[in-house]
Amino acid sequence: MQRRTLNIIFFLAAVALVVAAQAGLLDNYTLTILMFMGINCMFAASLNLVNGYMGEFSCGHAGFMCVGAYVGSLMSVGLFTSSKLFGAPLLPPELAPFLFPLVLLAATLVSALFGLIVALPSFHTRDDYLAIITIAANYIIISIVENIDAIGGPRGFSGMKKTINAMHGVIDIPWMLIWVIISTVVCITVLYRLVTSTYGKGISAVCQNEVAAEIMGVNTNRVKIMAFMVSSGMAGLSGALYAHVYGYVNAQAFNILKSTEGLVMVYLGGMGSLSGVLLAAIVFTLLIEMLRFFIPMLNDALHALSLLPADLEVSQIWKWVIIPLVLILLMQFRPEGFFGNRELTHIFPRLRRWIYFR
Amino acid sequence: MLCVTALKAAYGKIEALHGISFHVERGEIVTLIGANGAGKSTTLKALMRLTPPESPTVTGGDIAFEGKSILGMEGHNVVDKLKMTLVPEGRHIFGNLTVMENLTLAAWTRRRESPRKDIEHIFELFPRLAERARQRSNTLSGGEQQMLAVGRALMTKCSVLLLDEPSMGLAPLIMYDMFRTLKQLNSEGLTIVVVEQNAKLALQVADRGYVLDTGEIVAGGYSAELLQHLEIKAAYLGG
Numbered sequence: 148m149q150r151r152t153l154n155i156i157f158f159l160a161a162v163a164l165v166v167a168a169q170a171g172l173l174d175n176y177t178l179t180i181l182m183f184m185g186i187n188c189m190f191a192a193s194l195n196l197v198n199g200y201m202g203e204f205s206c207g208h209a210g211f212m213c214v215g216a217y218v219g220s221l222m223s224v225g226l227f228t229s230s231k232l233f234g235a236p237l238l239p240p241e242l243a244p245f246l247f248p249l250v251l252l253a254a255t256l257v258s259a260l261f262g263l264i265v266a267l268p269s270f271h272t273r274d275d276y277l278a279i280i281t282i283a284a285n286y287i288i289i290s291i292v293e294n295i296d297a298i299g300g301p302r303g304f305s306g307m308k309k310t311i312n313a314m315h316g317v318i319d320i321p322w323m324l325i326w327v328i329i330s331t332v333v334c335i336t337v338l339y340r341l342v343t344s345t346y347g348k349g350i351s352a353v354c355q356n357e358v359a360a361e362i363m364g365v366n367t368n369r370v371k372i373m374a375f376m377v378s379s380g381m382a383g384l385s386g387a388l389y390a391h392v393y394g395y396v397n398a399q400a401f402n403i404l405k406s407t408e409g410l411v412m413v414y415l416g417g418m419g420s421l422s423g424v425l426l427a428a429i430v431f432t433l434l435i436e437m438l439r440f441f442i443p444m445l446n447d448a449l450h451a452l453s454l455l456p457a458d459l460e461v462s463q464i465w466k467w468v469i470i471p472l473v474l475i476l477l478m479q480f481r482p483e484g485f486f487g488n489r490e491l492t493h494i495f496p497r498l499r500r501w502i503y504f505r
Numbered sequence: 506m507l508c509v510t511a512l513k514a515a516y517g518k519i520e521a522l523h524g525i526s527f528h529v530e531r532g533e534i535v536t537l538i539g540a541n542g543a544g545k546s547t548t549l550k551a552l553m554r555l556t557p558p559e560s561p562t563v564t565g566g567d568i569a570f571e572g573k574s575i576l577g578m579e580g581h582n583v584v585d586k587l588k589m590t591l592v593p594e595g596r597h598i599f600g601n602l603t604v605m606e607n608l609t610l611a612a613w614t615r616r617r618e619s620p621r622k623d624i625e626h627i628f629e630l631f632p633r634l635a636e637r638a639r640q641r642s643n644t645l646s647g648g649e650q651q652m653l654a655v656g657r658a659l660m661t662k663c664s665v666l667l668l669d670e671p672s673m674g675l676a677p678l679i680m681y682d683m684f685r686t687l688k689q690l691n692s693e694g695l696t697i698v699v700v701e702q703n704a705k706l707a708l709q710v711a712d713r714g715y716v717l718d719t720g721e722i723v724a725g726g727y728s729a730e731l732l733q734h735l736e737i738k739a740a741y742l743g744g
Contacts, residue, residue, distance in 0.1 A: 345609075345610075345613065345616040346616070348606075348609075348610050348613075349610075349613055351599075352599060352610055352613075355599050355600070355601070356597050356599065358555060358559055358560075358593060358597055359593070359597040359598070359599065361553075361555060361556075361579075361580040361581055361584075362553060362555075362580060362584060362590050362591045362593065362597075362658070362661075363584065363590070363610065363611045363613050363614075363657065363660075363661055364581045364584035364585045364590075364613050364614035364661055365581055365613050366579070366581045367581065368579075488601075
């Protein structure tokens with residue numbers, strides 16, 4: 148029982164969150180940020196499998212998120228709502244809360260398939276080549292989506308709110324929060340079990356020394372492709388949730404900047420550290436939201452002290468100066484990130500007494 | 506058992522082996538000796554079917570294992586199906602893992618079973634590794650790392666072991682120890698192909714040997730004959 152203390156605390160915290168949301172104690176803004184934390188956790192942790200544990204360098208992870216977002220959105224709109232594109236709903240909207248996991252699963256599988264398509268040609272090469280190919284894949288995916296007019300093209304795609312409303316029509320509980328929490332827990336558990344299994348050890352063997360891995364009988368190509376598929380599938384899942392939390396998707400939301408956010412979270416947390424990357428995802432989400440308030444404050448302060456000419460404003464665009472700056476400072480002073488390649492339980496061994504995770 | 510005929514191998518456009526032929530019988534120790542750049546390591550990498558860019562592409566000839574060509578095979582299948590593996594030059598151990606983790610990882614092809622028994626066997630063979638079981642392997646001495654590399658190869662349950670310069674960077678005493686262990690493993694039934702620059706030492710242990718020079722086999726035969734031959738050509742091989 149003692150060994151499960153932290154698990155129980157996490158579980159109670161999740162339940163408390165849902166109850167608080169239901170009771171209206173949390174406003175929509177706080178809720179959205181909480182959900183984005185979960186989504187970023189999934190996105191960063193899945194990227195960490197390729198960039199951290201496997202030591203490859205994937206730069207276009209948001210491309211797979213985009214695939215998942217569109218597949219999930221199209222499915223949920225087509226299945227549960229009446230839309231111009233698909234006409235009448237294929238299934239009664241009352242089924243939405245029960246069949247929504249299928250939508251998420253489909254988004255995961257299709258993204259994993261895209262991962263396979265990208266991985267097959269690129270894993271005959273290594274290092275920089277993979278980085279270039281994944282960036283290219285990111286651009287290709289976005290261009291394709293933007294050029295299909297039926298799904299909105301550059302205007303984006305919406306209608307997922309209706310699915311959520313259909314869910315609320317059945318039982319009025321904070322559905323999206325619940326789906327995000329469940330998906331995050333599933334992703335983290337799958338990733339943890341994968342990297343601690345012997346198969347996962349094969350992944351880090353490939354990372355360290357491909358020749359050595361091969362002469363121990365590890366099918367290096369298969370291990371790499373498998374890990375890449377798991378990673379892109381989870382990115383797709385996070386994309387599908389992202390689309391439903393917003394109720395609107397636009398391909399440009401998944402451009403190279405989003406991929407960079409993923410890289411920042413992985414390097415901030417420490418490559419090959421699951422707990423580190425999760426912490427980094429939470430911190431990073433908070434940091435971005437804090438900048439939303441901090442930048443106008445800075446602007447006012449600078450004007451009040453008349454350090455800035457009156458016609459010059461510090462706008463939100465400065466976010467994209469501050470975030471890269473964080474990355475530069477990080478590389479300068481703590482290149483290994485929060486935890487390096489260690490886990491929280493390695494740094495605080497006593498935690499192991501309180502948590503049960505396998 | 507292992508039969509190489511007119512093997513040509515190249516790195517990109519540069520041909521490293523110009524058609525070499527040799528054979529290895531079950532239970533033998535065979536050594537390939539020669540100077541730097543003679544193509545010894547290239548031969549082993551070609552045998553292991555490792556992929557470019559580190560390894561050569563076979564451009565001609567054939568490698569047959571028990572009569573069947575293995576040119577279409579991949580490295581991990583050579584380990585898994587043929588039970589042949591390599592102790593690479595420079596050891597290639599997993600530096601940030603402990604000795605124990607290195608050995609456990611090497612039982613990858615049998616990952617459903619517990620590797621405990623096999624690890625104990627390795628520890629009997631190399632007691633020094635048992636003392637260092639929980640130590641990160643990049644903190645080991647050169648000799649211990651070489652023991653770990655051999656131990657790790659044995660964990661794959663191989664019946665043919667290829668070694669690339671096992672004596673490199675070792676103190677003479679440890680070097681002799683290593684070859685004594687190889688001899689012991691051979692008497693237990695392991696077939697060994699060892700590449701060496703230290704020709705005398707290798708020929709003392711091996712049953713037969715081949716001398717490579719710039720991608721061609723220039724001499725071959727029983728170790729005793731080669732040793733005599735060597736003494737005549739001491740200068741040529743650098744004694």
